[in-house]
Amino acid sequence: MSKPLDGLYVGLMSGTSLDAVDAVLLQIGKGGHGQVLAGESLPLPASLRAELLALNTPGHDELTRASLASVELAKLYADAVEKLLASSGRAAADIIAVGAHGQTVRHRPGSGYTIQLNAPALLAELCGIDVVADFRSRDIAAGGQGAPLVPAFHAAQFRTSHTRVVLNLGGIANITILGSDGRISGFDTGPANMLMDAWVQRCKGLDYDADGAWASAGRAEETLLACMLQDGWFSRPPPKSTGRDDFNMHWLEGKLAAAYGNDPAGWPAEENVQASLLQLTVRSVAAAIRDHAADAQEVLVCGGGARNRALMSALSRHLPCSVVPTDVYGLPGQWVEAAAFAWLAWCHENRVPAGLPDVTGAHHPRVLGCKYPA
Numbered sequence: 001m002s003k004p005l006d007g008l009y010v011g012l013m014s015g016t017s018l019d020a021v022d023a024v025l026l027q028i029g030k031g032g033h034g035q036v037l038a039g040e041s042l043p044l045p046a047s048l049r050a051e052l053l054a055l056n057t058p059g060h061d062e063l064t065r066a067s068l069a070s071v072e073l074a075k076l077y078a079d080a081v082e083k084l085l086a087s088s089g090r091a092a093a094d095i096i097a098v099g100a101h102g103q104t105v106r107h108r109p110g111s112g113y114t115i116q117l118n119a120p121a122l123l124a125e126l127c128g129i130d131v132v133a134d135f136r137s138r139d140i141a142a143g144g145q146g147a148p149l150v151p152a153f154h155a156a157q158f159r160t161s162h163t164r165v166v167l168n169l170g171g172i173a174n175i176t177i178l179g180s181d182g183r184i185s186g187f188d189t190g191p192a193n194m195l196m197d198a199w200v201q202r203c204k205g206l207d208y209d210a211d212g213a214w215a216s217a218g219r220a221e222e223t224l225l226a227c228m229l230q231d232g233w234f235s236r237p238p239p240k241s242t243g244r245d246d247f248n249m250h251w252l253e254g255k256l257a258a259a260y261g262n263d264p265a266g267w268p269a270e271e272n273v274q275a276s277l278l279q280l281t282v283r284s285v286a287a288a289i290r291d292h293a294a295d296a297q298e299v300l301v302c303g304g305g306a307r308n309r310a311l312m313s314a315l316s317r318h319l320p321c322s323v324v325p326t327d328v329y330g331l332p333g334q335w336v337e338a339a340a341f342a343w344l345a346w347c348h349e350n351r352v353p354a355g356l357p358d359v360t361g362a363h364h365p366r367v368l369g370c371k372y373p374a
Helices: 046-054 062-088 120-127 137-141 151-158 193-204 210-217 222-229 249-260 270-292 309-318 333-349
Strands: 007-013 020-028 034-043 095-100 103-108 113-117 131-133 164-169 172-178 184-191 298-302 322-325 370-372
Touching: 007 062, 007 333, 020 062, 020 333, 034 062, 034 151, 034 333, 046 062, 062 095, 062 103, 062 113, 062 120, 095 120, 095 333, 113 137, 120 131, 120 370, 131 333, 151 164, 151 172, 151 184, 151 333, 164 270, 172 270, 184 193, 184 270, 193 210, 193 249, 193 270, 210 270, 210 309, 222 249, 222 270, 249 270, 270 309, 298 309, 298 333, 309 322
Parallel strands: 007 095, 095 131, 164 298, 298 322
Antiparallel strands: 007 020, 020 034, 103 113, 131 370, 164 172, 172 184
């Protein structure tokens, strides 16, 4: 007898910030509404994090290195699943499927491809659970961006009678617009934590700027902000998506050089650059909401940036509506993206098209993902 397709799913996420693997146990009922039952995180080993970062740019023997990193990442995913099952008191046999996004190292939908490092066959073997992976490529094949993938999940969780925006502040920021007319749209707005994390790591040796304290010690440089916001990516109309291909330390150094000259001695104080990067996130998000969801009555925030008090405070000052974490509505912000991939695995099992043309620009909705049976 086959398993019912509503029930327990596990979602895995290691995002652009490259800080940890999140694993979520999601109970999904008929109609697709999910409830988080448990969540666990495992930090990325420093060596794996460094290799995944390095693989974002071309390098020596990168095919072999990418394959080895995929194997190491799948083993870490399996450890996260094991930890999640142990803490929740569940067995592998209780889980219908694992949704595993993998780690994006190239995202070029305009050229017809995207690459997420993963070894889903190995993950299925290690966990003894069916694995659904490779969620982006089917949408790209249908002419879409392959991203963002979470708006359909946001709609299943947070849709209401008035216009509401769900803002994910991971390495990249993206918004989902849940219109009062029932329409769902969404797109990436630009960098969120990614550049702030990279700058504080370079200057202070820290993984991230806790609560935005270092950014708060500086002041935003309007000259630098104007130079960054003049990048043509921000003025492109949606659908659009982005990643480290577009926004990285080379990009930031280029903007600093364009604004202040090639000699770093003439660049602003390091904490002022950090303050400017925080404001880059705030202003690009605020502009996107103003231009595409002017009637929004509230913004629900998830992702690591929701725990950055300086960032949340600045967003509240720049947006004319309430700004609250998704925790207020029963879904902890830390777990939203991992929960989304558990839900996307449910969509695959139920043949529900989760790629939304209004979001990705695909020619038609498609069922996403490929399944690797245990």
